Amino acid sequence: MSNKNASATNLSPEVFARERYINRMEANEKAAAAGGAYDQGVPPYRAKNGLFAGKKKWWWIAGALLIVAIIAVAVGIAVSKSNKKDSATGAVKSDKNDPSNFEKDPDLHQSFYAMCYTPQDAQYDQGCKASIDAVIEDVQLMSQLTTRLRLYGADCGIPSLVLEAIEKTKVNMTVYLATWLPQPSATDATATYQRQVSELTSAIKQYGVDHVDGVTVGNEYLLNGGSETDLISKMADMRTTLKGLNLPKTIPVGTADAGSMVTTSLAQGSDYVMANVHAWFGELPVDQAAGWVWSYTANQEPASALQASPAPELFIAETGWPTGANATQFETLGAAQAGIPELNTFLDTYVCQANQNITAGDKFSKYFFFEFSDETWKDAMYGGVEAHWGLFTADRKLKTGLTLPNCSHP
Structure with a gap:
């Protein structure tokens, strides 16, 4: 899902949202049609629901x-x-003087291979109100779910906030940092990108790279009309920038986009490729979603990444299920129904089986679950289900009725 600020485009938020939605729907309808036969080589997903x-x-x-x-x-x-x-x-009981000393929640389990994360109030055009205390609390919670995070951009000091929170909480956590890549036609495209590169490099200089797994350039840049050549060039520029920092290890540089936009040539210019694969937008019933995610990744466009030489690491950049929408009419999409029971079904049929596949060496199962918490700002920007994919509410409460899977992840 995009965490794009509308200020970085020439379009009004309403027009941008509509065009983005159309792009996403067209791409995912194509994906649904291509990956519909999900019984072709699919691992045996369990049927659980003065x-x-x-x-x-x-x-x-x-x-x-x-x-x-x-x-x-x-x-x-x-x-x-x-x-x-x-x-x-608060959401987490902890020692304010030592954030590494916090109370664990018995309802949370280290079951997720990786998680998508954007701090609350970290939108550049909304004033950058994210705080280190809030991010610390997020990290305390997420550390009970996973050991890996992926970010979407670097505005508002997001890389520094996350790395500082990991440092202060002393949790076992690594992160794929990111820079948002605006469309070249945007009036402030260069300034926006350079601002984020500056934020990212500043964070790395201050906090080092012990907890950094990679740097992702762009998210759904191609889906929204960007050029593959430009994207590959930006990834090369990022490698040069990181090399100039004389870091103690080489940081992989990759990108994330809709699964239907992945090509071998894109992969040739990437150290890793992240493909967004959402069964919801394919209008599938939730009981078919888990198998479809694997099948589409393994048999359609995302799989072409592994034909590059050398082959980059392939991830499912986003997969999940929404629990609601900003209006009742958007709570269904074809055969897909948003809701807590449906998310429970997807969690129960996808997460632990995907973990087993990864452990067994499957190259198409590494995933980032979408997402940690609801992002309420997306209701006004995009509408529909966009703001309602979190396991947690925006105020960091596990959604009522949600039961998280309890299994180990690699």
């Missing part, structure tokens, strides 16, 4: 001042208690 004169006036003033003072003290104490309460009873 002062005054006079003494009197003076006493009135003194009394009033005393009352004000008492109220002020009371308010101060209340605020102090409230702040302490917020710190101790």
Whole structure:
């Protein structure tokens, strides 16, 4: 899913959203048609579901001042208690002076190979309100689900926030950093991209690369009309930039796009390829979704990445299931139905089996689950189900009725 800011395009948010939706639908209808026969070589997915004169006036003033003072003290104490309460009873109970000391949630399990993540309030055109405390809390929660994250951009200091949070919480976590790549036709395309490169390199200089698995250039750049040649060139530029930092290890540089946009030539210019594969947009019933995701990845365009020489690592960049929409009419798409029961079905039939496939060496099963939490800003920008893919609500609560799978991941 795109985390694009509409300010980086010449289109109005409404027009951009509509065109993006049409692009996505066309690509995924094509994917559904191509990957419909999901029984062809599919691993066996389980079927689970002033002062005054006079003494009197003076006493009135003194009394009033005393009352004000008492109220002020009371308010101060209340605020102090409230702040302490917020710190101790938020989404994660932890030691504010040592974020590595936090209480684990028994309902969360280290079952996900990798997770898609965008911090709340980290949109450039909305003022960059993301805070380190909030990201720390996110990382504390996500560390109970997975050991790998992928990001979507570098605006608002996202790379620094995430790397600092990992450092402070001392969790076992690595991350694929990212730079958003605007369309060349956007009026501020160069400035937007360079701003993000600056944010990313600044974070690497400060926090190092011990927790960095890769740098992803662009997300759905090709789906939204970008040039493959331009994208490959930008990846090459990023490698040059990283090499100039004299890092202790080589950081792979890749890209993420709709599965239908993956080609061998794109893979030839990538160290890794991430393909977004969503059965929802293929209008499939959820009980067919898990098998279809694997089959489409293994038998259609994403598989062409492995024909490059050398072959890059292939990931499913996004896969998941929405739990709702911004309006009732958008809660269904063909045979696909959004909801908590449906997400439970997808979790139950996909996650643990995919983990087993990865452990067995399958090249088409490495996935980033979409996504950690709902992104409410997308309701206004895109509408439909776009804001409703999270395992957690925007305020970091596991969605009511959701049961997470309990199995190990490689």
